[in-house]
């Protein structure tokens with residue numbers, strides 16, 4: 001039996017999942033006059049976004065770096081009245097380190113910096129500068145791996161010390177598996193449009209504004225809490241959707257709540273789950289099972305987010321930057337790198353302390369995530385000691401292990417997206433939203449929730 005009765009006046013839209021994609025979709029649908037009912041399996045909203053505050057430490061167990069890409073995230077922040085709660089990153093956030101030869105080397109911040117930078121060898125710098133003369137890839141149909149694309153355009157060292165650590169830190173991914181077109185499509189577009197990434201980037205940086213980092217006094221989860229407030233009473237926590245069936249004009253959403261099987265009748269549907277969980281939903285349209293295998297084929301490597309708090313005096317390095325990434329070719333390291341949240345934002349650690357966020361596992365070393373957490377912590381501390389010089393262990397330790405973290409936009413992702421689009425088209429008055437569609441970042445996922453709301457609202461003829 002459904003707990004909700006349908007109002008005759010406004011169409012009901014069921015939203016499955018209260019991560020940022022589902023919340024944004026529900027918020028936008030409510031603005032267009034729909035009655036929204038959000039089902040959330042866990043006891044909290046936000047999904048991957050989780051900010052905790054304990055004993056003076058403020059820790060992001062999910063996204064730490066949220067660039068305000070596109071305009072939809074910024075628009076949402078303004079609309080939710082959160083501009084005053086935002087915190088500005090420290091100037092040093094523009095310094096980013098990679099490890100080269102076992103020590104930290106700052107990435108060049110401008111083309112001028114590159115000349116004196118130790119980031120690349122002299123030969124690799126010359127090879128990089130020759131990029132505009134590398135001929136354009138003519139075979140449009142070929143989905144090239146990111147590793148191939150970067151090595152072809154810039155040479156091997158830019159791949160090893162630039163892109164390899166970058167994709168480990170963003171995608172938890174491996175550049176040899178990821179598709180250049182789907183994971184970093186902007187670079188492929190620059191090659192196509194300008195014949196050169198360097199030439200194209202120089203032209204577009206003149207016109208494109210800087211993308212500021214978004215965070216709030218109380219962490220990234222602030223935006224989630226504001227959306228939950230606006231959706232007052234529309235979210236049911238502890239409600240795990242199991243299937244959705246369309247017959248006649250209606251969807252029947254099946255879910256489990258407190259051990260009982262429940263149903264919800266609705267006119268429209270937004271499925272805002274990670275791809276591998278959306279694939280598990282039993283979707284039936286006019287008596288036929290809808291194929292979800294494209295969703296099931298997307299891989300999600302594990303990652304452990306490890307928050308380690310130190311007495312400031314116990315860390316020799318000034319931690320004067322955003323963080324450090326460790327290329328896979330650097331020998332003897334275990335982790336993907338570490339961010340320095342207490343350097344970038346105020347209020348992340350108690351006075352006289354420093355917070356370091358280590359990343360363990362990813363597509364590069366998924367097996368490490370299967371180790372007992374004490375062993376993962378020991379490996380991270382070994383890396384941090386080698387890089388920063390620690391005179392004592394941490395005084396604060398928290399972690400979250402993500403068994404399946406971020407969708408990998410691998411070579412062949414175009415076919416996967418075709419399958420996802422076909423599934424969506426087969427589901428009347430419905431949309432699929434999440435980080436496997438328009439990009440993995442929070443801002444992309446906001447855009448995906450927004451697009452899903454628009455699709456369903458238009459299909460139900462809700463007014464603009």
Ligand SMILES: Cc1cc2nc3c(=O)[nH]c(=O)nc-3n(C[C@H](O)[C@H](O)[C@H](O)COP(=O)(O)OP(=O)(O)OC[C@H]3O[C@@H](n4cnc5c(N)ncnc54)[C@H](O)[C@@H]3O)c2cc1C
Pocket residue numbers: 016017018019020021022039040041042044045046047048049061062063064065066067239240241242272273274277303305402405406433434435440441442443445
């Ligand atoms: C460890 C980590 C670090 C990241 N770092 C960054 C970063 O620094 N910057 C950045 O921009 N992005 C980052 N991302 C990516 C970004 O956080 C995610 O892409 C985005 O938050 C995903 O949002 P979502 O709504 O699509 O999915 P999710 O956040 O996964 O939300 C899905 C929701 O659905 C619920 N659910 C699951 N099954 C069911 C069911 N059957 N019925 C009902 N509800 C269900 C879940 O409990 C969850 O609340 C990171 C992601 C992770 C995991």
